[in-house]
Amino acid sequence: MRILLVAFALLLPLPAAAVEFTLQGELKQGALLYGQTLPGAAVMLDDSTVPVAPDGRFLIGLDRDAPASVTVMAGRDGVIDARTLEIQPRDYDIQRIDGLPPEQVTPPQELLDRIAREREQLVAARLSERIAADWAGGFAWPATGRISGVYGSQRILNGEPRQPHYGVDVAVPEGTPVRAPGDGVVVLAAEDFFYQGTLVMIDHGLGLKSTLMHLSKLEVKTGDVVTKGQVVALSGKSGRVTGAHLDWRVNWLGNWIDPAQLVPPM
Secondary structure, eight states: OHHHHHHHHHSOBOOGGGTTOEEESOOBTTOEEEEEOOTTOEEEETTEEEOBOTTSEEEEEOOTTOOSEEEEEEEETTEEEEEEEEOBOOOOOEEEEOSOOGGGTSOOHHHHHHHHHHHHHHHHHHHOOOOOOGGGGOOOOSSOSEEEEOTTOEEEETTEEOOOOOEEEEEOOTTOEEEOSSSEEEEEEEEEETTTEEEEEEEEETTEEEEEEEEEEESOOTTOEEOTTOEEEEEBOOSSOSSOBEEEEEEETTEEEOGGGGSOOO
16 A cells, blocks of 8 residues: 555646546545546545446545545556545534443443454455445345434443444334345355344445344345345344344445435435
8 A cells, every 4th residue: 555655646646637537426424425537547545545446436435434625546657636525524413321330331351352353253344345336236225114223323321432323223123124235245144243133244346335234034145146125134133222123334445334325215
């Protein structure tokens, strides 16, 4: 990555039209941007390399806490187009809950060790890269029902900020069919994770992945190819939840994307 940065720095910037670098999408936290550049071009987001399809298509994911500005660069054959994008902030639902028993805020060490092992599996699956454009087929809701949890919300327990909620919760009865939100390959199908319960993670290509959580039954296994609308699991209440629902999360190379902005209103 450092070598590529040096290479970019040595190039003289030319007009944007020279590399035909375009982006589509809203410049706001939690958004997914669709890019196009010349075949064979290299693309970077700040200091990170962005995977690019052979035809020049690429994605840019803006995290829940994306900074006020980011820099996207595309270059080929000694030509570079660098742009600074101004990112619109969003307001998130923040809840403060005080007076909880300590054990409800900080799990015991043996449980923390289990959570750490499971997190390693999830991170490894999320950061795997597959140069494919399954995402180009579009997305659909994996289940329909009342929205019971929104992207970006967060709780502060006894003054300690908890991890934000990075997905969209859909309240559905246990046993409801859960469908693949888009085409892709199952990179992780696992049972009995502490927080997530039974889950399916689908790789849509170029670093974009969906995770479907709190399931009761798996209908696919790791390595399966799936198509949008295919039943991949049944909903449930596994993991750390208070009731049956589906939690759908979308991640792009470590950046959490708002799933609701990928699909029409339910």
